Amino acid sequence: MNYTxxxxxxxxxxxxxxxxxxxxLLSGLAWTVLTALCSWVIAFTLGSVxxxxxxxxxxxxxxxxxxxxxxxxxVPLLVQMFLWYFVLPELLPARLGSAIKQMPDAPxxxxxLCLGFFTAARVAEQVRAGIRxxxxxxxxxxxxxGLTWGQTYRAVLLPNAYRILLPPLxxxxxxxxxxxxxALTIGLLELTAxxxxxxxxxxxxxxxFTAATLLYVALNLVVxxxxxxxxxxxxxxxxx
Amino acid sequence: MRLTDALLLVALTVAASAPASAQDLTGTLKKVKEAGAxxxxxxxxxxxxxxxxxxxxxxxxxxxxxxxxxxxxxxHLGLDKLDVRLNPVTSATRIPLIANGTIDLECGxxxxxADRQRQAAFTNTHFLxxxxxxxxxxxxxxxxxxxxxxxxxxxxxxxxxxxxxxxNAARGLGMRILPAKDHAEAFLMVETGxxxxxxxxxxxxxxxxxGSKTPEAYTISSEAQSRPEPYGIMLRxxxxxxxxxxxxxxxxxxxxxxxxxxxxxxFTQPIPPRGINLKLPMSEAMRKACGSPSDSPDPxxx
Numbered sequence: 001m002n003y004t005x006x007x008x009x010x011x012x013x014x015x016x017x018x019x020x021x022x023x024x025l026l027s028g029l030a031w032t033v034l035t036a037l038c039s040w041v042i043a044f045t046l047g048s049v050x051x052x053x054x055x056x057x058x059x060x061x062x063x064x065x066x067x068x069x070x071x072x073x074x075v076p077l078l079v080q081m082f083l084w085y086f087v088l089p090e091l092l093p094a095r096l097g098s099a100i101k102q103m104p105d106a107p108x109x110x111x112x113l114c115l116g117f118f119t120a121a122r123v124a125e126q127v128r129a130g131i132r133x134x135x136x137x138x139x140x141x142x143x144x145x146g147l148t149w150g151q152t153y154r155a156v157l158l159p160n161a162y163r164i165l166l167p168p169l170x171x172x173x174x175x176x177x178x179x180x181x182x183a184l185t186i187g188l189l190e191l192t193a194x195x196x197x198x199x200x201x202x203x204x205x206x207x208x209f210t211a212a213t214l215l216y217v218a219l220n221l222v223v224x225x226x227x228x229x230x231x232x233x234x235x236x237x238x239x240x
Numbered sequence: 241m242r243l244t245d246a247l248l249l250v251a252l253t254v255a256a257s258a259p260a261s262a263q264d265l266t267g268t269l270k271k272v273k274e275a276g277a278x279x280x281x282x283x284x285x286x287x288x289x290x291x292x293x294x295x296x297x298x299x300x301x302x303x304x305x306x307x308x309x310x311x312x313x314x315x316h317l318g319l320d321k322l323d324v325r326l327n328p329v330t331s332a333t334r335i336p337l338i339a340n341g342t343i344d345l346e347c348g349x350x351x352x353x354a355d356r357q358r359q360a361a362f363t364n365t366h367f368l369x370x371x372x373x374x375x376x377x378x379x380x381x382x383x384x385x386x387x388x389x390x391x392x393x394x395x396x397x398x399x400x401x402x403x404x405x406x407x408n409a410a411r412g413l414g415m416r417i418l419p420a421k422d423h424a425e426a427f428l429m430v431e432t433g434x435x436x437x438x439x440x441x442x443x444x445x446x447x448x449x450x451g452s453k454t455p456e457a458y459t460i461s462s463e464a465q466s467r468p469e470p471y472g473i474m475l476r477x478x479x480x481x482x483x484x485x486x487x488x489x490x491x492x493x494x495x496x497x498x499x500x501x502x503x504x505x506x507f508t509q510p511i512p513p514r515g516i517n518l519k520l521p522m523s524e525a526m527r528k529a530c531g532s533p534s535d536s537p538d539p540x541x542x
Binding site: 001006015101102106107186187196200201202204205206 | 331332338340341355356359396476477479
């Protein structure tokens with residue numbers, strides 16, 4: 001291997017003018033975190049709604065939920081990213097479309113929406129599984145007490161289901177975090193994009209991607225630590 | 241630089257005593273001799289330097305230069321037969337593949353600069369690009385000062401947009417500079433009249449104009465907004481013997497009428513797959529660079 005290693009490269013100024021290569025990667029990390037958090041808000045809320053819909057005793061709600069999940073789960077994420085970014089503005093009225101195209105940070109908003117809707121389909125399936133995992137008696141007991149369906153879900157089913165779901169939802173969150181890298185294809189300057197441009201400028205490709213990998217791992221470890229803490233705090237005393 | 245020059249001199253002397261026997265060969269030359277094969281890395285969409293034509297075969301200006309270089313290596317080693325293998329590369333894979341020996345030459349539009357020379361070596365410059373702008377012919381824009389008070393677009397995240405911002409500030413031209421997300425969108429903005437000019441590498445502009453619906457409706461500025469930036473064929477670092485052979489072969493080619501014909505073939509005539517014509521005659525700087533081939537990464541040298 002004829003390769004010149006230079007770990008000091010991170011402290012050298014980047015040709016973009018502002019700061020060092022390390023600053024460049026850290027700004028990418030900040031965009032990655034921001035995109036992951038914003039899209040998770042959409043994914044969790046929408047995913048919960050769709051997941052609940054698929055467990056309701058209503059055919060229409062079931063069908064709508066199933067259609068959503070199959071649509072967003074079966075189209076590759078990269079294709080969805082392109083559809084949101086390149087196709088959607090063309091389908092809107094011309095003025096609205098060009099306003100969207102000229103919006104500053106358009107790749108960021110697009111990535112948040114796209115990832116949010118994509119991950120929501122996966123969250124929905126987890127939520128459905130979580131609710132289905134509960135004994136049927138729980139819903140029946142709630143209804144027998146005179147609670148409405150809404151009250152039964154809110155007070156009985158969902159609090160139990162979410163506790164079961166914490167570990168798989170943590171995985172889903174980590175997936176979402178790593179999926180933000182797909183947004184580099186529509187021009188979001190997140191961590192992977194920054195590592196790529198760093199190797200483009202400096203030709204130190206292994207250093208750039210090693211640093212990016214370590215940052216992803218560190219970030220995921222923080223998330224896992226946070227999830228474990230949360231799991232402990234919400235555990236029902238005396239429960240399993 | 242002194243040391244490199246000395247090394248080069250030594251290498252040239254070695255190269256002159258061809259054909260060499262396998263014992264005193266080192267690095268890439270030894271590897272090529274033993275394997276009877278040389279691997280060329282090509283790009284899939286770097287028009288007109290190195291790209292795939294209609295039948296998915298690599299073609300291009302830099303690619304043809306590499307084939308000639310391979311012939312020179314074959315002659316230098318005194319081989320009857322040299323197997324030229326092809327390997328596709330991208331901007332992200334070219335360095336690792338050069339470093340680990342998968343490819344021996346990278347033929348494309350890779351910019352030769354001082355930072356990159358710490359990681360790889362470059363042979364003589366085969367093209368010089370500079371920042372210029374494209375505008376509709378009817379607007380009559382040709383010099384940097386013509387852009388005063390105009391709306392100008394460039395692609396976000398490129399060095400070109402930084403350069404035009406600096407010029408705007410330094411000369412107080414009062415341009416409105418819009419960032420576009422990619423080259424196609426930036427060009428579309430000029431096409432639809434939302435911007436007066438698009439600032440970018442001249443060779444990319446020429447390709448966009450040639451591929452547009454009405455190529456004759458656009459002009460590319462005669463004044464450049466940056467100094468020329470050299471493109472070179474990349475090879476492994478610290479392999480003076482191999483570099484000497486490649487340098488000698490490319491220098492001979494660029495100085496010859498054949499080199500000139502090769503340039504004209506790819507830049508002034510219709511090229512595959514769609515028969516577009518870049519209409520980019522050889523610039524003054526490029527003519528100079530062909531007369532005295534150089535591998536300098538410094539724009540001031542051209």
